[in-house]
Amino acid sequence: MTQVWDNKAIISDVFGRPPEIELESVGDGWSLCRWRQFVGSYSVPALPDPMFIVHIAGKPQVKTWMRDGWSETSSIPGCATVHPAGTGTSWLVDGELDVVTLSVSSDLLRSGSQQELFRQMRFAFADPLGVALTRQILAELYAPDNDGRRDYVAAMVNALKAHILAGPPVGEAVSDIPTSDFSAYRLHKVINAVQAKPEADMSLEEMAAMAGITPSHFCRVFKKATGITPHQYVLKARLDRAQQMLVQSEMSLAQVAEAMGFTSQSHFSRAFRSYAGTSPREYRQRRWGTA
Known part of the structure; x- marks a missing residue:
């Protein structure tokens, strides 16, 4: 049987292990995975579909390759990254990497604005709602299974997907996050x-x-x-x-x-x-x- 080299298969090949936990809906065009990996540098070839990444836990020293060197900015737990399709990336992990990835089928990016959201890498930015939804989904995936839980998780994933595809508010920079509470x-x-x-x-x-x-x-x-x-x-x-x-x-x-x-x-x-x-x-x- 021919293996389908989707995002999950490619990342599993790079890490040498499958995701710790995974959930996917082929009909709805998304796949959610949790990955844990340890210190090292990793080169990920071009992926067929764009991906939303949430840094869940682990050490803060996670960098990505930016043209001529490792990024000065490091991703820390609570940050999000948008990974475009068709672009290879490299990652430097100093400590444990613990991330959740939501791969979204390129076929879902119908409008020009949605396609623009995933055209370039956006590394380690603040997205409190996206992170909160991801953490809630992850918590439910470790809870005992039942029909109500599956429906709830599906609804949460759809909410996260809609949030990602909506992009940042019009006229508001990604970094313009309210600072009334610590984030x-x-x-x-x-x-x-x-x-x-x-x-x-x-x-x-x-x-x-x-x-x-x-x-x-x-x-x-x-x-x-x-x-x-x-x-x-x-x-x-x-x-x-x-x-x-x-x-x-x-x-x-x-x-x-x-x-x-x-x-x-x-x-x-x-x-x-x-x-x-x-x-x-x-x-x-x-x-x-x-x-």
Whole structure:
């Protein structure tokens, strides 16, 4: 029997395993899957149908390849991504990946506006309603099976599908999310600010103010989402950027330390060794292929 290489089959082949849970309706043109995968980089060939991806749990360091390098922005739990059909992608997972994908048949994209929604990759954006619907569907899929539950899940999937096909409100940018309550978008905003300028001396109070909550609440929410404290995340971002600078530039160790906001070269070297398991000098020599 000839295998049908749909989205699910292609992703299963890349991961080397089937989805943890799956639900599909061939007649309605959709397929929903939950995937769990661990650290590594994965290249996904072009998919026949577009896909809506919700980052459910796991570590926040999930990046995608953007023309000439890994994206500076990382997807975190609570973010959504639109994956177009016909485009191959690469993914970098630092920790556990836990996502739900909803593949929608290209035949359902009848109008030009719907086709436009899935024409390009939209990575790691805030979609509170889409995420909430996905989480509710997932919760129901793990509940005991009965006729009422199946009808409820089907209705929820159709609501999610309608939400996705409707696209963002007319005249409103995707990032214009109400901020009266704490959301993944606002946490993502802080993480983006740290990734953009890891060397900046951003205090806990400043990060909490950016998220619009108290420092103590921010610490709890941040650690729950990322697994580390805000201070640890800033240090990790600085050391990640320092690794790039060591390989891609000829700056001295002292210059790298100063550029990344460390108080001294010795402070930088101690932190780097603790993080990378080797000194900055040894790391550079290994990457440059010198003794």
